[in-house]
Amino acid sequence: MGTHRRASAFTLIELLVVIAIIAILIGLLLPAVQKVREAAARTTCINNLKQHGLGLHNYHDANGVLPMGYSQYTSAAPYEGAWSWMAFILPYIEQGNVWNMAKTFATGGGTNWYAWYNPACAVQQKMFTCPSDSRGPQQFTADPGIKAQSLTGYLGNAGTTSTSMDGVLFYNSKIKLVGITDGTSNTLLVGERPPNSNLEFGWYFAAYGYDGRGTGDCVMSSNDLAIADYFITNYSASPNLPCNGTNAQKIGLQPGNPNVGCDAAHYWSFHTGGSLFLMGDGSCRFVRYSSNSVIPAMSTRAGGEVANTD
Numbered sequence: 001m002g003t004h005r006r007a008s009a010f011t012l013i014e015l016l017v018v019i020a021i022i023a024i025l026i027g028l029l030l031p032a033v034q035k036v037r038e039a040a041a042r043t044t045c046i047n048n049l050k051q052h053g054l055g056l057h058n059y060h061d062a063n064g065v066l067p068m069g070y071s072q073y074t075s076a077a078p079y080e081g082a083w084s085w086m087a088f089i090l091p092y093i094e095q096g097n098v099w100n101m102a103k104t105f106a107t108g109g110g111t112n113w114y115a116w117y118n119p120a121c122a123v124q125q126k127m128f129t130c131p132s133d134s135r136g137p138q139q140f141t142a143d144p145g146i147k148a149q150s151l152t153g154y155l156g157n158a159g160t161t162s163t164s165m166d167g168v169l170f171y172n173s174k175i176k177l178v179g180i181t182d183g184t185s186n187t188l189l190v191g192e193r194p195p196n197s198n199l200e201f202g203w204y205f206a207a208y209g210y211d212g213r214g215t216g217d218c219v220m221s222s223n224d225l226a227i228a229d230y231f232i233t234n235y236s237a238s239p240n241l242p243c244n245g246t247n248a249q250k251i252g253l254q255p256g257n258p259n260v261g262c263d264a265a266h267y268w269s270f271h272t273g274g275s276l277f278l279m280g281d282g283s284c285r286f287v288r289y290s291s292n293s294v295i296p297a298m299s300t301r302a303g304g305e306v307a308n309t310d
Contacts, residue, residue, distance in 0.1 A: 235261025
């Protein structure tokens with residue numbers, strides 16, 4: 001007669017031990033995966049900034065000056081007012097088709113000639129979005145009277161204040177590289193500031209800013225309490241969270257949150273510990289939040305300051 005053998009099986013305790021080991025392994029692996037993912041996102045962000053740098057330098061080679069950070073709003077042909085530096089470098093970053101579309105509209109006449117009606121405003125481009133921003137490329141669509149406005153997380157260095165004109169990319173600027181006497185490797189060209197929660201600031205093509213000079217929209221100042229006061233006063237209600245600091249704590253380079261309205265007033269990023277900047281020589285530098293005190297010196301092109309980051 002054959003013998004019967006009892007089938008072997010896990011006991012409850014053995015099963016719990018296996019589950020615990022798997023949980024521990026996942027816990028150990030997850031931070032490593034997150035670090036790899038962040039490193040990849042930072043590398044892509046660096047590549048984006050370097051593409052901007054190539055576009056800006058190629059524009060300079062072709063025109064003898066860097067593009068205007070923000071062009072003066074105008075109601076006269078060819079209707080290229082309120083355009084950002086990103087709009088002007090489109091032909092130099094392999095976006096000639098978008099540039100031709102924009103120029104055709106601007107010179108076409110008609111009644112809807114305002115910059116915010118330009119079809120180029122709606123073109124979304126990954127190059128203008130940091131991959132660390134989990135929201136991805138975004139558009140402002142709350143106003144049906146204008147085109148959808150695609151957004152960017154990269155803003156030009158306007159200088160210390162909205163009106164100081166001591167930066168590189170500001171209102172009606174036409175700066176030559178030789179005019180950056182502080183040294184192109186020491187001077188900020190472009191920095192990060194993700195779009196705010198209601199997507200009203202960070203329009204890549206046709207900007208306006210809080211002041212009509214593009215500030216907080218396509219360019220950023222580094223040491224101006226006025227921009228912090230504006231966002232604290234006007235963007236502390238829903239859908240924005242209330243401001244969590246004073247105006248002096250909301251300028252320069254500070255940690256930020258897209259849902260905190262006053263964080264639209266300063267440079268920040270989704271990268272851990274600081275933000276990436278494009279320098280005047282086309283290189284990229286990661287600047288930690290602890291170096292906020294030197295950001296104003298790095299934002300002037302001819303201030304004669306010495307600025308060292310940690």
